[in-house]
Amino acid sequence: MSNAAHRLLWTVLALLLVGAGGTAWAVGAGRLPGAGVPLVGAGPVRWWRAGAPWSGLAVAVGGLLLALLGQRLLAAARRVPDRLGGTLAHRGDGAGRTRVASGVLTGALERDLLRAPGVRRARVVLTGPVTGPDVWVEVRLAPSAGIGAARAHVDAAVRRFAATVGCRPAHLDVTALVDETSG
Amino acid sequence: MRTVNRAATLLLAVALLGGGVLMAVAGLLAALGRPGPLPSGWSATLTTARWADAPVRGVAAAVTLLGLVVLGAELRRWRPTRLRLTDDDGWHLHRRSVERRLARAVRSVPSVRRARVRVRRRGDAWRPRVTATGDPAARADVEFALRRELDRLTAPRRGPIEVRLVPARRTP
Structure with a gap:
């Protein structure tokens, strides 16, 4: 809940x-x-x-x-909602719309985010229309990681992701958890 | 409040589970004509007590008061779990992690032993409040350590830092 x-x-x-x-x-x-x-x-x-x-x-x-x-x-x-599964929606020409589970796409973006030094964990949720999704990111940063560098890396990763998928994120929301210890 | 809510929901669920099982057992035993697990006097109390009786009115007032307290606690504005970094780019820092990080920075000051930091936000400005055990003369050092850590966290505009240093009790 x-x-x-x-x-x-x-x-x-x-x-x-x-x-x-x-x-x-x-x-x-x-x-x-x-x-x-x-x-x-x-x-x-x-x-x-x-x-x-x-x-x-x-x-x-x-x-x-x-x-x-x-x-x-x-x-x-x-049951704690640990993992939210976002769904992307694509409107068709006629009636109805296609709903796309975003797991594969978020996995790719998460792997890209984890490549940055100091990023210990990354979670991504995509919602909204396929062409302009809302991107929700949560990253856990090591104490040594600079917030400025992490911001630059996350922004670059989201840009790469948007260029690869061919979308334009309508909204980017990032929450960073800064770790207290280096363990 | 979030933790209290979760604990209260767990308690409610256990109470419903236990109460439901007890009620089912009591109903079954009553259907079989056997004495139930509940004390026998409760049904007599419920059929003789009247709404105007003082204990009943007292319980009703207590229930109303409890409901009002819970309602007030749920409807008031809760402390947001995130601190916004800047206006427009959608970046936030997790408040609890920031407070822990700042407390660690304060504890790194010599002569400070225990520290607790709360960060409030007034507009865009962060206003840290430190409660620590240590030498009151270390106030400037505490403020310096805190400002340096806030710089590392790229905190936006900063309000005044409130520092409360309590001297450690000497053991005889």
């Missing part, structure tokens, strides 16, 4: 908490009707007794669904 997904999840949960808690408080304070009613009314209790043993089975199925939701959430939360 990405940071944005976590943030969205907790924003929705917070809204639900505020809504549920606020409504319960308003009922308890007499601002909404039902202050004298028990938390669980006679209806659910009657349903539980009249429906036995099926009501118990229904609760068990609900519990299993809840556990399944928890398991899926656990699996999603433990």
